[in-house]
Amino acid sequence: MTTAAATAPVAPQTKPSTGLGFLMSLTLLGLLLAMWIALSLATDTFLTANNFANLMRQAALWAIIAMGQTFVIITAGIDLSVGAVIGFCSVIVAMLLQGGFPVWASVLITLGVGVAIGLFHGFGIVKMGLPPFIMTLATMTALRGIGLLMTNGATISITVDRFTDFSRGALLGVPNLFWMVILVAVPAFVLLHLSRWGRYIYAVGSNAEAARLSGVNVSVVIFLAYTVSAMLAAFAGILTAARIGVGVATTGDGWELQSIASSVIGGTSLFGAVGSVHGPLIGSFLLTTIANGANLLNINPFWQRIITGGLIIVIVYFDQMRRRRR
């Protein structure tokens, strides 16, 4: 026991998600499907192609940042900056596009900015020895400031239609935004679950000292995790800009908690070494479905919050029960 139990006083010992992980997330998938079935019966609008496309589009942004966040959390870290990176990068990409850069260059440069932010996080955590919470809180605050300063608090409209149309388009009936989730999830899955670097991420989260003594370069692994997270947040920022057609420094506010919540609902442990790529995906779909369902059922927005809170408890409770029985 030690680690997990020692630090997580009462959190029941959860099993790691390598190998049998997929089976484990079945409960969660089951709950998601149950909600979908319930909503299909309760409304005649839920089970329509159009609404499903909406659902996919809505979940896409959260899913992408939740996957990145998961990399960080598995190393027993946390990335509070994702929301701010989204806002900041939406501004960057909008400025580049309006400055006449071609779409591909704007996107690449913005992703590069994301990578730079991730490396800076790694630097603060590894080289300066700052707690991840503090390091990413500081950049969260500062990045919003820089974004606001660059735009003077205004929004930057993107007039490049090719860019904004993308978020509305679909391929083979599936919204482009959801294809982007797949585009991210597949390499993320390979990296985390199939490659040796993924193994190292788990090892660092489980016992950094043991990992180090086994020859794992712990610093590089931490740099890697924060870079993945920041890069995916930058990507989500680009997609947000495409979706709302503007760059706004304040967009993505509060999404850090959303992404952590999606990840934890998806079975990630904040104490590290437990988590998967598919878990946060399902987690973000669950949260999106709650919001979408409440809108379709036209539930009073205040009740909507109460119900969301209650459902989070219920969903995670059932998921925990199932895990424990395993």
Added chain:
Amino acid sequence: MTTAAATAPVAPQTKPSTGLGFLMSLTLLGLLLAMWIALSLATDTFLTANNFANLMRQAALWAIIAMGQTFVIITAGIDLSVGAVIGFCSVIVAMLLQGGFPVWASVLITLGVGVAIGLFHGFGIVKMGLPPFIMTLATMTALRGIGLLMTNGATISITVDRFTDFSRGALLGVPNLFWMVILVAVPAFVLLHLSRWGRYIYAVGSNAEAARLSGVNVSVVIFLAYTVSAMLAAFAGILTAARIGVGVATTGDGWELQSIASSVIGGTSLFGAVGSVHGPLIGSFLLTTIANGANLLNINPFWQRIITGGLIIVIVYFDQMRRRRR
């Protein structure tokens, strides 16, 4: 090692703050004093009785919730609901007062509501086995909803002047709100640093299994920590209502992160077992001083964020350096 080092990949092993803790927080206090001196030199308004009273009033609310948060974090938990509890309890106390209850009864009942919320958190974490992050995220969402529902999204003006005047009053030249911090800090210090229960809070955060094997009732300790946090948040809610003269369900938004940040800046480790009562106090004063100073120096609000981010990094870096050298 296990716990701390295993889970906190690169954070250097920090010493616990019992005994020598006070010495350790000297760096932080030193940094705070340095900032005060710098601001006194840079502006002729900082070092005035009036401004200091402002500073104390402003820091008071954050200090109170940061202390409560620290109890929870030392058990290796987290309480995301503090901000929502503040909003919710400001509504409760406003409704009670407007409903004709005497001030003392309104305050006591509201504190009782805080205790109930804390017990509910304990129940979810201990009995249902939910991760603290999820449990308190759920109540955070739901409490805001309930508060909004109760007020129908509006604010409730408090017409009991005796109540609202309190927050502006002073005793012996010290603002009442700051006396409230002392009123909270003294018993909190005794509880955490001098009593058996405080010792158990550290023990549970350090190694819950070891605590359990020593006959410590781990469940009770966890209930205690979350109850302290929620009760102090309720108290902060009451003071907020007194300060702003209204009950608003949405007030205190984002304060959960502020309180965690104050606590972590004050030397608390998110992996548990490391922290003190005075640390978060100084932490919240640091954050308040940054805001106050930036306003007095008339720094552009966007720059203000950038500077806040930068200062957080610098402060914690120096603090870490000092700790490591010890």
Added chain:
Amino acid sequence: MSLAETTGTHGSGPPPDRLGAATPILELRGLDKRFPGTHALKQVDLAFLPGEVHAIVGENGAGKSTLIKLLTGVYPRTSGEIFWHGRPVALATPHDAIALGINAVHQEVILCRHLTVAANLFLGDETASLGILQTRRMERAAQAIIDDIGFRIPSGVLLGDLTIGQQQLVATARAATRGTKFLIFDEPTAYLTRQEADQLFALIRRLHRQGVTIVYISHRLEEIFELADRVSILRDGSLVSTARIADTDEPTIIRGMVNRSIEDVYHKEEIPFGPPVLETRGLTGRGFQDISLTVRTGEIVGLYGLIGAGRSEFVQALFGRHPKTGGSMILKGEAVTIRRESDAIARGIALVPESRRDQGLCLNLGVGFNLNLPIFRRLTRGLVISLPAQREHADRQIRDLRIQTASRNALAANLSGGNQQKLVVGKWLSHGADLYIFDEPTAGVDVGTKVEMYRVFAALLKRDAAIILISSYLPEVYELADRLHVFRAGRLVASHSHKDADHETILAEALGT
């Protein structure tokens, strides 16, 4: 199974006179424990007599620690009954056990690293006046207790700053002071040298004289003959036999444990030495000074010393975990400075660290994961890790070291202590290094597996590797090391060739007397 027939618990005749009263202080009937995938204890019937020292032995994973954990309320039992002075008791929580005066020193130190030694000693039993903890008073009391036992540990330091051996001593002092009636030691000597072990034995004898019933678990059989009145053998979760110590002998016990005979424990082959693999000249760093020694291919160099003598710090510096501050290091004829662990590994050094929990294992990850961690690079095909190769390697280690686990995917945390230790050793065995450093490799490992490990050592040597072996168990280094260096307070104080000095001399050198 003649042993079982003659000395079954229930069938045993009147207890020996010196054991006094006939009603057992604690009696187990049909005690059973199942974990998911493992039947750890199978219908165990066992009686502990008041005032006896009762040893329990068995292979790794036989169920010894599980038995102890059921007696101390750590785990609930699956079925069976427990009687205390003839009355059935629940023993469902640690609190129940404490209330009865049952206390244990668990195999893994289960204490709070962030609290001081004194705080740990009195955890759950603090001295307070008017609700205020008397920290000073407790510190002084703790120091008195520790000094009285003869351990040298300051009571005001944080537990996390102690070495694992010292932590185990704290756990011992803690259990001993709790005014217990029934005290259990689960491999208390795994990390202790003779010197500390002697202090521990003195303590046990003193408690024994005071009438405390003692259960003692160890893989070092000579300790059992030194201390115990009776011995019970567990195999595969079942009780094989209980016998009076006077009625049995070592080969019988070993046969009961492993179901076969083991003669030559310290199997040593004549392997010719080759060129030096490693030379250190005046190497200095945190915890050690001025260490000069040479390790050649085919050679086992043993390091002996008391707890905190600096052996572990020395080898960790060789491995790049800590920086050296002086001296030089020559590896395969080349002066090198090793800055990080991955350098060391790339240069052909492997380190099996001392503390399996802190340094050796990712406890909340799988058995296979841990075994493969150092060689994921080698298991990678293209971009991804080859799952068959990963499985194959893990299974081979599990087989070769006879690691007892429900599956390759079981969590390392769910293995028995000795099996965890096998993981720590096993993960390096297929690494193919030139210099293997083993720091307490056999801590908590049963005698059968030890023999396997020693054979593996020999095989490594034959492949032209060199070995540095640290052990706090003098017989082990004494028998196996071709050259034995004695450390004291961070310095190398004496060196011996194979068996050219006796135990007493070496011990005296380690102690500095």
Added chain:
Amino acid sequence: QQPVIPIIVKDTTSFFWQIVLAGARKAGQDLNVKVPELGATSEADINGQIAILENAVSSKPAAIVIAPTQRAALGKPIDEAATKVKVIGIDSAADSKGFTSFLTTDNVQGGRIAADGLAQGVQAKTGKIEGDVALITALPGVGSLDQRAKGFKEQLAARYPGLRIVADKVADGQATTGLNIMTDLITANPKLVGVFASNLIMAQGAGQAIAENNLQNKVTVIGFDSDDKLVKFLGQGVIYALVVQDPYRMGYDGVKTALAASKGEKVAEFVDTGANLITKDNMNSARSQELLSPKVK
């Protein structure tokens, strides 16, 4: 020495308040006044604004211009500030007699104008003033937004009984949430004919959803406040009309009035800076252009 007149807005991160600040800045340049630009970072942060007001009073300015985030909450603090310095209110009211002068857009009136615009648009698109409409509010607990909602609902009830509010949504201040709510509204209410998105960010989200689904000929969207994006939507007909205030003037005149008051001059106690409905038809008039594209820099 230059007089100092700080201006305290509700939310420094919103474009609307940046325009107010731009107006104030210009006044500072024109009148040789130092104008510190202060404000909380969210309209819901009442406590933050009180702290900022207290700090501003501490710095002993000539006068203070403030847009109170919340009526009751800022009452006492403004009373207290007014004992030390002249206070000029802009945009929203407070329960205080401390204001020397008060320049405002009546948000309730703004809501009424939005309702009129909506009815006009629905009539233009469907030929009758009937059908399901929805209201999207950016954040709960924000005074000005609540007043807009109030005016909107009152006006619908009083003047346009055919327009039925089928959904009254409150978001979290994020454009993406506005967009999601809007797409869900369209899905859930196929008969939707109109939406009032009562601030800039929600109007952006709602407009985007309408554009995405090509519903501009079916659904009338009324926004509040403006920026390039919304002006573009207005031009394309995606958004039928915008209710715009005159934030630039509010900032400019606020500082100007404050300076006058600090010198002891007599100033008007109440000034209405007005709210205007701008549609595609009148958007190119000079006055509309001035309101739609204020010079921020």
